[in-house]
Amino acid sequence: MTTGTFNIGRLGERAGVNIETIRYYEKIGLLPEPGRTAAGYRQYGEDHLRRLSFIRKGRDLGFSIEAIRALLRLAEHPEQPCEDADRLASAHLAEVERKIEELGRLRDALSEMAHCCAGTVAECRIIDALAS
Known part of the structure; x- marks a missing residue:
């Protein structure tokens, strides 16, 4: 392979993404299909790596596929x-904050349940809460 091009495995290694995810992103149109070698193997370039890294970082931050698609469209028009x-970021932040509040309530409920057991399973509030 020439400098600046690599196969799907190498692309995945460099971007920190597994091969199945790369194929999925191609299938849904987030990542453009690469050129192929004469033998039919995918051949990726630096543009694919940059785009895939952008997608991975967006996913690491919890952005949805549709939000990443919108951010990619925006990135294509830097002017x-x-x-x-x-x-998009503000809406995502609001959703993250909502989830944090929800997780706090979940933590409090579990903490209360986890520290109340004394006796038998028949008297267990954890089992009772899950069964009702």
């Missing part, structure tokens, strides 16, 4: 104002 990107 545009970034209000849409800010709006």
Whole structure:
């Protein structure tokens, strides 16, 4: 292979993404299909690596596939104002904060349940709460 091109395994290693995920991103149109060698093997370039790294970082931050798709569209127009990107990030932040609150309530409920057991399973509030 020439410099700047690599197979799907190497692309995955460099971007920190598994091969099945790369194929999935190609299938749903997040990652453009690569060229092929004469033998039919996928051949990726630096643009694929940059785009895949962008997608992985977005997923690591918890952005949905659709939000990443929108961010990729925005990234293709660097001269545009970034209000849409800010709006996407703000909406995602609000969702993360909502989930954190929900997890806090879940933690409190589990903590209360976990520290109340004394006696037999028949008297266990944990088992009772799950069974009801």
